Amino acid sequence: MRAFVVTGPRRFAVLDVEPPVPGPGQVVVDVERAGVCGTDMEFFSGEMAYIEEDNARYPMRLGHEWCGTVSAVGEGVDGGWIGTRVTGDTMLGCGRCRRCLGGLQHVCEDRFEIGIRGGWPGALAERLPVPVTALHVLPDAVDAVAGAMVEPGGNALRAVEAANLAPGDRLLVMGPGTIGLLAARFALAHGAEVHILGLSEPSLEFARTLGAHGAWTSDRLPDLPYDAVIDASNGPGLPSLAADLVEPGKRVVYIGLAPTASAVDTRVLVLKDVTAVGILSASPGLAGAIEHYASGSVDPRPLVAAVVGLDEVGEILSGSRPAGAGPGPKIHVDPRV
Known part of the structure; x- marks a missing residue:
């Protein structure tokens, strides 16, 4: 599959990489839409503190704001997930420590962060592996644009x-x-x-x-x-x-x-x-954001200025805006383009 890979500060490529295979308790999501955010830009520039702290290393596959459809499930996961439209939590705690057991997995010392921390690959790719426990189902009223705005x-x-x-x-x-x-x-x-x-x-x-x-x-x-x-x-x-x-x-x-x-x-x-x-992390707010979007009480879509393909992500991370972009601050990526 195709994926956007940052190989070092301000160095990148769109590469053909091995597609993910779901492990036990995991699913694979076909990514429909992903957002580019300031954290991605900090990794791209090399200024993100996680690099200095050795919580992240190049090469990296960025992208933690996303939505898509479950296309495969691993051992122990109900096959009924296949075909379900979802988004998911970025913060993947260990599930065993005091913080995780207390509902604070987003500050787990040993957490992965999708597309950010610990080498977990991100959503600027055609497919994404995700623990089933991190998934949130998207109702029909939440389209792809809003679905990729659930995390912010x-x-x-x-x-x-x-x-x-x-x-x-x-x-x-x-x-x-x-x-x-x-x-x-x-x-x-x-x-x-x-x-x-x-x-x-x-x-x-x-x-x-x-x-x-x-x-x-x-x-x-x-x-x-x-x-x-x-x-x-x-x-x-x-x-x-x-x-x-x-x-x-x-x-x-x-x-x-x-x-x-x-x-x-x-x-x-x-x-x-x-x-x-x-405030660190969207984790405790994801379900509420979906509810607001689905009810129409909050519409995040006007904030999205443009949608680009993987080949244009490097320019976006470098600070460019696509021709014809609207006034909003957010750029989305469709990895299928």
Whole structure:
């Protein structure tokens, strides 16, 4: 089968590789759609911390946002899975440790991460091996575009849930990327007043078309009481700003990662009685994201700007946008093209 392979920093190829064979407890999924995200770009550039920590090594097969159809099952897996449309969890815990047994497999010390950690091959390929326990069935109402947005949606939904918003509360989302915009959509569906902080006017204008009540650059951000702040940016200075802007007694949620260390003055958190929450992984939010998509309360599809084939992935990871791409931040890949 064909797969996109990163062989080193900024080195890549689309190669013919051996197709996966499902092991015990596993299935093989024919990939219909996969998303390209910032984590993939960090691996491509060589800047991802997992490489330095030896949690990931080249060559790598990227891709952890995906959907497809089960085409084969391994020993111990019900054959009824064949033909089922699915997406799946990225975080594959060992299943034996205290964290896994406590429902926290996404922070298992010995976890694999599909397309990210431990050498588990990713979804930028025609087929993908997945443990059956990681699968989530996609209802007919969730098409391929939305299906490949479940993983980022699960992250965004968890961030909104952590913000503990009541209907009518005011939320500030820092960063109009995929996670930030999805968080805005989930918060809007919950009845919140949503404002977005960003850098460029085109991205902010796109946020307004998605229903944001306000979208601002830092010099125009209104002096309003924010009941929660979600930092979905990669700006090293924004975690501190988030703590400064949130109302006393309320919540700051950190889901973005800066390329360098960020400083937060804990005196601000203590003296304002602020709760700060960190979010890693979509795992506990996947089912909820699917439910929102299926019901139509949140539509992630406008965020997808273009769909390309495997041969174009290298250009995307290098920072190019396809000709004719829409205004959204997300690029999808159809490995069958």
